[in-house]
Amino acid sequence: MKLKDKLLSSFLAFENQVDIDSYVHDIRSEAIKNFEIKGFPSKKDEAWKYTSLNKILKEDYSVFAKDAEALDYKEVKKYFVHDIDSYKIVFVDGKYSSQLSETTHDGIDVCLMSSVLNKPKYHLIIENYFNKLASKEDSLASLNTAFSREGAFIHIPKNKMAQKPIQIVHFSTGNEAALMLQPRNLIIADEHSHVQIIERHQSLTTHPVLTNSVTEIFAGKRAFVDYYKVQNDKENASLIDNTYIKQKGDSNVSLHTFSFGGKLIRNNLNYYQHGEHIDSTLKGVTIIGDKQHVDHNTLVHHIEPNCESHQDYKGIFSDGATGVFNGKVIVEKEAQKTNAFQANNNLLISDKATINTKPQLEIFADDVRCTHGCTIGQLDESALFYMRSRGIPEKEARALLMYAFANNVLESVRIPELKKNINKLIANKLGVNIGFDL
């Protein structure tokens, strides 16, 4: 059976497992209809021109995972930023793991989507926020909505601060021959609140995994959201990440994406600015090789005046890896004095590596400052000789140059332990044993 058909028929079984009288039921039903009509995107869709899902869709994914055996923290510790105090929301094969998690309802909510969907006291929140941002046109977001049941729920009320970072980690155990996951996250940072979040998807085996994730983030006035996505998965794990962010006036939302591993990664990252003096930051470092594929598809929608956006994506591609950057910035007529910056810089390390980069600026206001630049280059040979003449071997010199190339994105990571962690991942990825403690 084709995956699409399998999903459509599984939806009926899924309906039997969840509360069909709930408010969300209608939303799910509408969503599955949209998915049925549109199906999976193909290369014919402009937004998917350079990314084909064909290869990953042909696996026979289980839609409902069997209960996996509990994971021992010691074995998976390395996938957490473990040397900091943090809240943790952990899922194993799509199911909540209370044993690995550390949630709270003390002043802030750091808990599960499933319980929020089911408990009457959260009813208003669901009505006000759930599926309000996720695109109803997009078939993959719709697919996720149809199967939305579990994920992370975070609510930071007005003037509150999450005292420690929150780690959202999804493990897949390989208990199924192939597994499809549809995590659904909802994050609400009310006026003048503050939260830091680290998200990671991690397969523990080489079994194929496809994660189609949706995250909706609401940042109230003067709220501060600092979000990190660590994408360093196994060779048969693929991820389609759909993240939607709505910001109100004077808020600041920053999102870093580190893509070092996985078979195919597609990041759909959408920012909508509703208010003035908003600051939106989108940064990413991609370092991939083999036949890996990473696609960053970003949108920043400037709707009101006096706002800023900063996009800075660096990519390093070796072997037969391919990268895509498609950055769209829309500046509405009313959005005067917008300051939008976009940069996408790439290093191609091998002749077979490819990057497709496409900035798209749609500017309807006349008093704005929008800058964008894309570069594609190779490592500087004279710099390599300079470093080698000081005793740094070729491999290490190359690694250091590549690290330096990505450095200004890493510099803005605000959690020092996470930065150390990322540095280690980069050193591993580049096959060197040097500390990049700059």
Next chain:
Amino acid sequence: MLKIEDLHASVEDKSILRGINLEVKAGEVHAIMGPNGSGKSTLASVIAGKEEYEVDQGDIILDDENINELEADERAHKGVFLSFQYPVEIPGVTVTNFMKTAINETRKAKGLEDMPAKDMLKLIREKSELLEIDRKFLSRSLNEGFSGGEKKRNEIFQMAMLEPKLAILDETDSGLDIDALRIVANGVNKLKNEDNATIVITHYQRLLDYIVPDYVHVLFNGRIVKSGGKELAQELEKKGYDWIKEENVD
């Protein structure tokens, strides 16, 4: 220490060095002078192991070992150091981290553990004082936005950190004002001892007032056409290079 025998080298099939013979012993300072385009910088790069230069003939022998086939980093591990005429800017790598990596990679090649952080800091402090380098300077990106003088001072700082056996200073005086020249020369002189050697490549005699050579060689058309003591440098300063050219018409 260094023996160069009948060295011929070319770049992109263009022959540049055409039979160089040179012997440098431990404790000596040699100056190599010559007009522009005579092959001075090429000689420096070939000794340091730059890949673009093809050695067509001859040998470079360091401490009785032929180093013709060694990579640049392997030569550095054996104690060869080149102070660049045009140091390369490397954004994103700080001076300190660069030096740490260079020292620890050299130690690794010798089978030694990384230098303890404390010792590294002490060494950095000591050597930066020797070159009168501001501490703030060390946390800046390597050579990025440095003035000409700062770049050259930074080269000698790196030399001080790595303590090479054989240092080659390629036009280290170019772009230096008189104060910076004194600091750089003073640094080089303090690093000099009986076990190491220095080759100073320069167009002008000025630097040789501060770093006094034991021998002066004149390079012209890829060959050493004249050798002598330090008085040869003064003669060149007075008479220019034309008489050398006239004496060596092909």
